[in-house]
Every structure is written in structure tokens, then in C-alpha cells.
Amino acid sequence: MSTVTKPLGSRGSMARPQLAKNRSGRIGANDKTSYTSTIILLLGALYCLLPLAWVLMASTKSGGDLFTSNTFVPSRHLFDNIVELTQYRGGLYWRWMLNTALYAGVGAFLSAAVSAFAGFALAKYSFKGKQATFMVLLAGVLVPGVILAIPQYFLLAQVGLTNTYWAVLLPQIISPYGIYLARIYAGASVPNEIIEAGRTDGASDLRIFLRLAVPMMAPGLVTVFLFQFVGIWNNFMLPYIMLGDDRLYPITVGLNGLLNQGSTVPALYSLVITGALLSIIPLVVLFLVLQRFWKVDLGAGAVKS
Amino acid sequence: MTTTVDVDQTAPGRDPAAKPSAPAPRAARRHRLNxxxxxxxxxxxxxxxxxxxxxxxxxxxxxxxxxxxxxxxxxxxxxxxxxAGFSNYAAAFSDSDFLASAGRVGLYGLILVPAMLVLALVFALLLDSKRTRLAGFSRVVIFLPYAVPAVISSLLWGFLYLPSVSPFVDLTTALNLPSPDVLSQGSVIFAIANIALWGGVGFNMVVMYTALKAIPTDLYEAARLDGASEIRVALAIKIPIILPSLIMTAIFSLIATLQVFAEPTTLKPLTNSISSTYTPLMKVYRDAFIRNDVNSASATSIIIAVTIFALSFAFLRVVQRRAFQEENS
Incomplete structure (x- = not known):
């Protein structure tokens, strides 16, 4: 639907020497390269890459080099650092990584599933209480999850679920924003005629939902999944509050604890840095692979496709 | 258009078969579908x-x-x-630690939110300009920090700030310049805002860019042919059209700002400038888990939540109007 052609770098005219700033770019000069805007964006990109480049370099250094050598000159200790990190308390670091993958993967999948059901119901049925449900949901979008963490802790403590996997997993399945998005995807991508046709063929509503609606909503549901995945992966306060046993920690809480110890044992800093690098890699790969799903038009509340 | 699928036009409980036009088997199914x-x-x-x-x-x-x-x-x-009535609330409002943390977060928001939105908007407009080269590359790279959890980005920037490790200190030392301590009392708030800016600008940029791409080209192609500059087209046409997106990103940024917790908590071991009540939420955490005073922690939570709600009310109205517009069309 979008008619704007995207200025990808394909028409690159990079090799040309810098011309005067393109101030004459008025009539007929619409597509002439603007060096100013290209350079501003590249500076933005440089700013965003800087800490990532630094952690890549720093993770190649031994604990001593870290404080003495020039920051952006790589060393050859990456492998040693990884081995050392792996040996730290019997592979605790990799356990944190697995925990994170479990919390984020399972949590986001369940969240997308719950959101798909609820969003479909809100978009395609009319029933008593629909308007009220939707209003409550919208209000729920505004409730900061971080503020819920403490009462959630005390409620879960009463049923003995704190300091378990459930304590981190369960509270993050419900996502009002995910439901809101799923409702919009269902409204925009599932034609009523298809549902009607399915009914005429005698399919049950559940079957219509699973076989017809879910595939049509799939790109949107991937976006819901990604939002929740990143949200859970990023979440620090909830596991920080809920968990006492460091074998249940996700990577964020684990590295935070390691950094805390590092203030007294600076040798741990190189572990923290290597750990930070390794923990970023999966998410960065996930982002690059699934890039095209990140196009949510928050303002219009709909995904243009 | 919706009447074919909106199965329940009547209130539940009322016999659907009472509708004279509905054939019997269909009516039975309708009743189950409710x-x-x-x-x-x-x-x-x-x-x-x-x-x-x-x-x-x-x-x-x-x-x-x-x-x-x-x-x-x-x-x-x-x-x-x-x-206790409202005594916990009264206590919170007369607690100098809380007031100080609220003031800090207010300042933090005033620094961060405008910087983030302006930068994201500039990037999005540049991406949308046909005259920008390497836009695809820049877009992906600027969005990339969104993939990095706040704790990890605080950790990375924390090391970059730490004088014994920082490349900036190496640089200023090499140039014989005084090296500023970004983790000092006065500037740590900017140090934290920078971390949040780094993590959030790309996401907001993508949201705005998506909105920009949805604008039909003919809306501004005519203006450009008439000799309007890109900046004028952006100010007069593009920005007004994507205003709802800007409002949304502003509100989301505000919500995130008021709950800032992970960044200062992660930086805390690296500096003495961050107290355990540096932000309101850090104070809530301390009250609830270190002082075991759940009641005042709860009162403070409610104050934060109500503040967020009040500030987000405009957002709710925008979304609501849009959502129901889409449904009725």
C-alpha cells in the first residue's frame, strides 16, 4: 500500500568526492544525493555502534589489559575469556542464558497465543461487555509493569511461587498491548467473508480461528511475539525482585550481580564484559533476521501491508 | 459489513430464535456461538x-x-x-528522599524525552528523504541498540564512563585536556539519560519512519514540484500527518522515563553519585525489600502510577478515537 519508494543504499554514489552541500536541491533535484543528511544519519549510526564496537574489543582483553591498553585495540584473549566465563561457578553463565531464552521464548509464545485469541474475539465478535473489556485493556496498556512487580511478589509469595521459574514466567504472559495489537491485526487482515465461508462449510469457530485466522494474522503475531520477547529479555526489575537463587537468574540479573561483585574484585570485569558481548549476539541476530516485522504504526494503530 | 460476523446482535440470554428472519438451525448455532x-x-x-x-x-x-x-x-x-488512612501518602509527600527522587526524574525526563523525540524525528525524516544514501544501513544500525537490554547497555556505557577503562579519558589524556568525570554528582543524570537515549532512539525512529512511509507520496510531491524545500515539506506536510505517532512515542517515552530503574541500579556499583533512592522506583524497591516497609512502598507506587496515568490520559484518548474509527470504517 505504501507508495513511497525506500531509498536503500542501492543507488549509492559513494565514490564521488564531496560536493558542495546540496542547497540548490529544488526543482528537478529531488533525488540528488544530500551529503548532509547522509552524514547526519551515519553519525547517528556511529553513535549506536560505538558501545558495541567497544565491547567487541574489550572482550578480547585479559583482566589486566582492560585497564592499561588502548581501548579500541584488540587483544587475543577472547577465547580465554570465554573459557573462563564458562568455568565460572560450573557454567552458571550459560545457565543464565538458557534461563533467559526460556523466560523470553516460552513467555513470548504464550503471550502471543493469549493475545491472538483475545484480539480475535475483540475484533470479530460483538458481545456484551466488549466495549468495557477493550477500555479496561487500553487502561492496562498504561499500567507500568514495573509498578506491578512488588505486589506481584507479595501475592506470589503467599502461594509459595516466588523464587521459581513460574514467578518470572507467569506475570509476563498477559500483555494488554499485545492484545491491542492482535485486535488490530485481526480486524485488518482477516476478512469477515472468510469467516462466514468457513461457517457455511460447517467449521467450528476454534477451527476457523486456528486454520484461517491465525495464518492471516501471522505477521502481526510475530510482531507481538517479538515485542514481548524483547520486553521479557529486557526486564530487569521483575526477576530481580522475584528470584533469590542465582541458578534461576536471567542474564540481566546475573550480569548485574557479577558487576556488583566486580566493584570489589575487578578481575570479574573481563567476565562481565565477555558475558555482555555473548548475551547481545543472539538478540542482534534475531533482530537482523526478523527486521521486516518491526514496522508497527503506533499512531494509526495499524500495520500497513 | 460487520453484521454478517457479529453474531451476537442481541444481549446474551435472549433467545436468538425470536428473530423471525433467522432460520432455525442457524439460530441454534448462533446461540452456541455466543x-x-x-x-x-x-x-x-x-x-x-x-x-x-x-x-x-x-x-x-x-x-x-x-x-x-x-x-x-x-x-x-x-x-x-x-x-492508616492516607498517612502513608502524606508521609511520602513530606519525605525529602522521595521529593528529591521525583525532582531528579522530572529533570531526567525533561532532558531525555525531547532529546529522544527530536533525534528520532530527524533520523526518521532523513531516512524518508530520497536524497539520503546508505539509509538502509543507518536504519538497521540505529535500531540495533533496541535489542540490547537496559542492564547490558548500562553496563557497556558504564565501562565507557569509568575513568580507568574509558576510551574518552584515553583520548582527552592524549590531547592533554582535562577529562570530565561523567559519573560525578552533577553529570550522572546526563550519563543515565544518554544510556536511555542510546537504547530508545532507534525504536522511536522506526515508529515514526513507518508512519512517514504510510503517507501517500502525491500528498507532498506536488509541493516539491512547486519548489518547496525538503525541510518545508517535512514541517508543513509530513510532521502534521504523523502527529499521532509523535504523541504516542512521546507518551511511551514518558512512561518509560518515570519508571527508570535498571540503568541507575546497574551504574550504582560504579559510582558514589547514585544513592539507593536515586529514582522513585529505586526508593520503592528499597522501602519494600530493604526496609521491609511495604506500606509506604505501596503508597509511593500508587503515586507513581497515578502520575503516569495522568500524563498518559491524552494518549488514551488518541488511541481510543483511532481504534474505533478503524472499526467503524
Whole structure:
């Protein structure tokens, strides 16, 4: 639907020497390269890459080099650092990584599933209480999850679920924003005629939902999944509050604890840095692979496709 | 258009067969279908009640209570929970730690939100300009920090700030310049804002860019042919059209700002400039888990939540109007 052609770098005219700033770019000069805007964006990109480049370099250094050598000159200790990190308390670091993958993967999948059901119901049925449900949901979008963490802790403590996997997993399945998005995807991508046709063929509503609606909503549901995945992966306060046993920690809480110890044992800093690098890699790969799903038009509340 | 699928035009419980036009078997199916949306909403509703509604109600109750210690405070009956009215709220508003943390977060928001939105908007407009080269590369790279959890980005920037490790200190030393300590009392707030900016600017940029791409080209192609500069087209046409997106990103940024917790908590071991009550949420954490004063922690939580709600009210109205517009079209 979008008619704007995207200025990808394909028409690159990079090799040309810098011309005067393109101030004459008025009539007929619409597509002439603007060096100013290209350079501003590249500076933005440089700013965003800087800490990532630094952690890549720093993770190649031994604990001593870290404080003495020039920051952006790589060393050859990456492998040693990884081995050392792996040996730290019997592979605790990799356990944190697995925990994170479990919390984020399972949590986001369940969240997308719950959101798909609820969003479909809100978009395609009319029933008593629909308007009220939707209003409550919208209000729920505004409730900061971080503020819920403490009462959630005390409620879960009463049923003995704190300091378990459930304590981190369960509270993050419900996502009002995910439901809101799923409702919009269902409204925009599932034609009523298809549902009607399915009914005429005698399919049950559940079957219509699973076989017809879910595939049509799939790109949107991937976006819901990604939002929740990143949200859970990023979440620090909830596991920080809920968990006492460091074998249940996700990577964020684990590295935070390691950094805390590092203030007294600076040798741990190189572990923290290597750990930070390794923990970023999966998410960065996930982002690059699934890039095209990140196009949510928050303002219009709909995904243009 | 919607009438074919909107199965329940009548209130539930009323006999659908009473509709004279509906054939009998279809009516029977309709009656069964009335429960389908409720079944589909059941998992979400149950989770919502347990993990959102109940905690909110529980926090409200706790915030109106206090624990009274009787006698020497020994034995099981020595601590009693009593109704406290609004005394916890009154205490919060006269607590200098809380007021200081609220002031800090206010300043932090004033620094961060405008910087983030302006930068994201500039990037999005540049991406949308046909004259920008390497836009695809820049877009991906600027969005990349969104993939990095706040704790990890705080950790990376924390090391970049740390004088013994920082490349900037190496640089200023090499140039014989005084090296500023970004983690000092006065500037640590900028150091934290920079971390949040780094993590958030790309996301906001993508949101705005998506909105920009949805604008039909002919809306501004004519203006450009008439000789309007790109900047004029952006100010007069593009920005007004994507205003709802800008409002949304502003509100989301505000919500995130007021809950800042992970960044200062992660930087805390690296500097003495960050106290355990540096932000309101850090104070809530300290009250609840270090001082075991759940009641005042709850009151502070409610104050933060109400503030966020008040500030987000405009957003709710925008979304609501848009959502129902889309439904009715």
C-alpha cells in the first residue's frame, strides 16, 4: 500500500568526492544525493555502534589489559575469556542464558497465543461487555509493569511461587498491548467473508480461528511475539525482585550481580564484559533476521501491508 | 459489513430464535456461538485479573495500612496491621528522599524525552528523504541498540564512563585536556539519560519512519514540484500527518522515563553519585525489600502510577478515537 519508494543504499554514489552541500536541491533535484543528511544519519549510526564496537574489543582483553591498553585495540584473549566465563561457578553463565531464552521464548509464545485469541474475539465478535473489556485493556496498556512487580511478589509469595521459574514466567504472559495489537491485526487482515465461508462449510469457530485466522494474522503475531520477547529479555526489575537463587537468574540479573561483585574484585570485569558481548549476539541476530516485522504504526494503530 | 460476523446482535440470554428472519438451525448455532468470544477471552481475562487487577487492588489496600508495633515488638501478636488512612501518602509527600527522587526524574525526563523525540524525528525524516544514501544501513544500525537490554547497555556505557577503562579519558589524556568525570554528582543524570537515549532512539525512529512511509507520496510531491524545500515539506506536510505517532512515542517515552530503574541500579556499583533512592522506583524497591516497609512502598507506587496515568490520559484518548474509527470504517 505504501507508495513511497525506500531509498536503500542501492543507488549509492559513494565514490564521488564531496560536493558542495546540496542547497540548490529544488526543482528537478529531488533525488540528488544530500551529503548532509547522509552524514547526519551515519553519525547517528556511529553513535549506536560505538558501545558495541567497544565491547567487541574489550572482550578480547585479559583482566589486566582492560585497564592499561588502548581501548579500541584488540587483544587475543577472547577465547580465554570465554573459557573462563564458562568455568565460572560450573557454567552458571550459560545457565543464565538458557534461563533467559526460556523466560523470553516460552513467555513470548504464550503471550502471543493469549493475545491472538483475545484480539480475535475483540475484533470479530460483538458481545456484551466488549466495549468495557477493550477500555479496561487500553487502561492496562498504561499500567507500568514495573509498578506491578512488588505486589506481584507479595501475592506470589503467599502461594509459595516466588523464587521459581513460574514467578518470572507467569506475570509476563498477559500483555494488554499485545492484545491491542492482535485486535488490530485481526480486524485488518482477516476478512469477515472468510469467516462466514468457513461457517457455511460447517467449521467450528476454534477451527476457523486456528486454520484461517491465525495464518492471516501471522505477521502481526510475530510482531507481538517479538515485542514481548524483547520486553521479557529486557526486564530487569521483575526477576530481580522475584528470584533469590542465582541458578534461576536471567542474564540481566546475573550480569548485574557479577558487576556488583566486580566493584570489589575487578578481575570479574573481563567476565562481565565477555558475558555482555555473548548475551547481545543472539538478540542482534534475531533482530537482523526478523527486521521486516518491526514496522508497527503506533499512531494509526495499524500495520500497513 | 460487520453484521454478517457479529453474531451476537442481541444481549446474551435472549433467545436468538425470536428473530423471525433467522432460520432455525442457524439460530441454534448462533446461540452456541455466543460463548465463543468469552472462551477466547478467558485466558487473557484470568491472567489480567491475577497479575494486573489483583496486584493493583492489593497495592491500594497496603498503601492504606500500616504496621503498629506494640510493647517491645516481640512475639507474634506484637505487630498489628491497622488502617492508616492516607498517612502513608502524606508521609511520602513530606519525605525529602522521595521529593528529591521525583525532582531528579522530572529533570531526567525533561532532558531525555525531547532529546529522544527530536533525534528520532530527524533520523526518521532523513531516512524518508530520497536524497539520503546508505539509509538502509543507518536504519538497521540505529535500531540495533533496541535489542540490547537496559542492564547490558548500562553496563557497556558504564565501562565507557569509568575513568580507568574509558576510551574518552584515553583520548582527552592524549590531547592533554582535562577529562570530565561523567559519573560525578552533577553529570550522572546526563550519563543515565544518554544510556536511555542510546537504547530508545532507534525504536522511536522506526515508529515514526513507518508512519512517514504510510503517507501517500502525491500528498507532498506536488509541493516539491512547486519548489518547496525538503525541510518545508517535512514541517508543513509530513510532521502534521504523523502527529499521532509523535504523541504516542512521546507518551511511551514518558512512561518509560518515570519508571527508570535498571540503568541507575546497574551504574550504582560504579559510582558514589547514585544513592539507593536515586529514582522513585529505586526508593520503592528499597522501602519494600530493604526496609521491609511495604506500606509506604505501596503508597509511593500508587503515586507513581497515578502520575503516569495522568500524563498518559491524552494518549488514551488518541488511541481510543483511532481504534474505533478503524472499526467503524
Amino acid at each position: 460463548f465463543t468470544p468469552y472462551a477466547m477471552l478467558a485466558p487473557a481475562t484470568i491472567l489480567f485479573l491475577i497479575f494486573m487487577a489483583a496486584p493493583i487492588v492489593y497495592t491500594l489496600i497496603l498503601s492504606l495500612q500500616k504496621t503498629e508495633v506494640q510493647g517491645l515488638g516481640l512475639g507474634s501478636g506484637a505487630r498489628k496491621t491497622v488502617f
